[in-house]
Amino acid sequence: MMKTAEVLEAFELLENWEARYEFIDDLGRGELLPLAERERTEANLVQGCNTRTWLTGSLVGDDPAVIEFRAEAETPLVRGLVALLLVPFQRQPPHAVLATDPSEYINGLGLKEHLSGNRQAGMEHFIERVYTIARGLGGA
Numbered sequence: 001m002m003k004t005a006e007v008l009e010a011f012e013l014l015e016n017w018e019a020r021y022e023f024i025d026d027l028g029r030g031e032l033l034p035l036a037e038r039e040r041t042e043a044n045l046v047q048g049c050n051t052r053t054w055l056t057g058s059l060v061g062d063d064p065a066v067i068e069f070r071a072e073a074e075t076p077l078v079r080g081l082v083a084l085l086l087v088p089f090q091r092q093p094p095h096a097v098l099a100t101d102p103s104e105y106i107n108g109l110g111l112k113e114h115l116s117g118n119r120q121a122g123m124e125h126f127i128e129r130v131y132t133i134a135r136g137l138g139g140a
Contacts, residue, residue, distance in 0.1 A: 002031060004088050008108045017114055021077070021106050028080030031087075035072040047131075048125030051078040055126065057133040064093040066138055069130070078122075084109070087125060089130050097134035102127060 007027075014020045032114050035044070035054055047106040053073040059065040069086050073079040089097045106112065112120060 001090060002087055004028070004105050007084065007087050008105070011109050024080035024084055025076055027083040028076055032079060032083040033070040038072065042071065046126050046129045049122040051122070053078060053082060053126065055129050055133070057137065059137050066091045066093050067097060068081050069133070071094045072097060081123070082126065083120070085126055094134040094137045098131060116128070123129060
């Protein structure tokens with residue numbers, strides 16, 4: 001499982017956006033924990049995303065229990081973006097998820113300059129859903 005510093009470093013080493021999009025695609029295939037078919041429900045859909053995207057999470061382990069997020073999206077690019085956005089939050093306790101502000105990470109990746117307005121809005125809705133799940137699992 002990649003850490004934010006590793007992703008930022010990889011982005012810095014990749015010389016152009018074509019290579020970065022390839023990296024994002026790889027993340028979607030390698031880092032994203034898959035959803036069970038039964039979890040692809042209306043309740044798990046991220047509202048406000050143009051591409052149908054599902055996100056759920058559950059507590060695993062103890063001392064402390066951490067959230068294991070599982071997600072799926074209908075296109076490889078969005079699946080990769082979802083994996084990229086989950087990096088700062090994956091396997092963190094609920095209170096730590098709620099205390100995480102991903103804006104420095106997102107700015108460091110340069111995503112805002114390379115995503116359409118619709119994708120940026122979807123990204124914000126996705127992060128809000130991450131926080132909603134964390135609150136529901138005892139974060140606040």
